Amino acid sequence: MKEKLLRTCLVLMAALALLTTTALADMGPKPQLRVRVENPPQGLYYLDLIAEGGLDRTHPNLSDEDRAELDEGLLQSLLDAVPDGYHACLAQGTIAPMWGDLTAREDGVHFFNYVGVPAAYRILIVTESGESWVTGPLTRPVLQSSVSVDWADKSVSTPPVWLAYVLQFLATFLPTLVIEGVVLLLFGLSSKKNWRVFLLVNLLTQIGVFCSLGLTALREGVGLGYYLLFILVEVAVLTVEALLYRRFLTGTSRGRATAYGVTANLCSAAVGWLLAYPVWNVLSALC
Template sequence: MKPFDTARQLRSGARLALCLCLLLALFPAVAQADMGPKPQVTVVVEDPPQGEYYLDLLVPEGDYDNLGDQRAQYDPQKLALLADYWEGGWHAGLTVGTRAPMWGDLRGEARGESRRHTFGYFGVPDRFKLLIATPEGELRVSNWVDRVTFQTTLTYDYQTGQMARPSIWLAYLRQFTVTLLPTLLIEGVLLLAFRFPLKKDGLVFLLVNLGTQLFLTATLGRQLLLHGLIAGYAALVPLELAVAGAETLLYLYLLRGQGRGRRVAYALTANAASALAGWLLLKWEFWLHFSS
């Protein structure tokens, strides 16, 4: 292929990639998520009691006043029950205080037959217990819980005391699916635009993308799930550059339907397009994982 033809292919591919990414930008990538998500724990209490109970998190000692003027809205006896609990340097975070600010809801919000308690911001601990002041004036203490994702949702059965949460492996599977499908769409359209025959090159195209998306799930997906959106954006550029380099080499030697110049042109165009789409969709991916 002549150099001029390769340059023309790159320009044509870039225009098509831009159109595809603009269409994806109109997708729910504009999801209504916080511009700077913070750590969060949501506790869904199933089969709650009829009377009023309070639920707090056991956290490392700290003195930041999270309730402030809201303290007067609560039952002082239940607050005292939570405040008096102390376990080896750990106490009730919302009631007594945290090392950094934490907002939350002791009473919870009714959701059908359950109640939802949400705690968020920088004071949310990586490890905690649930503290519950019951309607009968007693205190319940759960087992230790580790916050394994940036924002964690737990289900607590009030009657049995059993806790459950979604498997992190399901979160990784969803992350893999959410990133794989747009990548196959964008790079598949470009593969046809560069006139690579699917009969010859379709299997190589599929296997290469499966491999690189597994790599991105294990790296970029892990950053997103465990450390949040800002960490995801920080990791995106170097990881996409690594993927672009690997795919360029693989396509250069494995694709057969066109010459070497067009293989490189396709690899660079396809990776630029999928990287731009990844940047646009990253916020939506985070929202998809953690909205509930």
């Protein structure tokens, strides 16, 4: 009877997992590229991303209704300007679907979004006056990034990615120091030696957190996979810090030092869980 009940529970859990996976398959952050055009061409122009490869197994990203609203002649000029060995991602399609803007929005930005946005690309601009320009090869270093194109001097600039990495590290390191430092005071463990241990332990573990969670957030976004990894990483950090504090904190018992490590990490992990998405959202706007 117990074995039958166990098998039933396992089947139900597997079915639930399958349903959950299906429901969440399209959830979470998606690749995005924001292209801002400075000193844009006079009159109508189209801008598209082009990527290497042919048109095998492409997904049409422009519907018949979308095409009906476009200038047929300018669209054909764009297709004619695509270099050999490349394809226009929005005008001709991609292996996975994506959405985008051939024409700029009111703020001068072209948005390209969804899973088909290429990681390696070039930008093609064609104008109604007959001009065309293709940038050199570019890459999307993080999940959601931006690039600025100056039509007047035919140049391209991108935000410094290192800044996003530094801010991502500080966004977890500094709040952790504040929260766990307050808990250290509340546990009555404040001493010169203990503060040195506290700083060194947190620097060590936060470097590990950045190399796992921080880089994951920037490159893949904060979604279901990130939060699953978050749990595993925080369990590891809690274990490591509790053991280190048990060994190196002075003026207290090992049990109290271990309790501090567990309590401090639970508090900082709770705050990190809540701030993960807002922090990533802000940093994505800077990339």
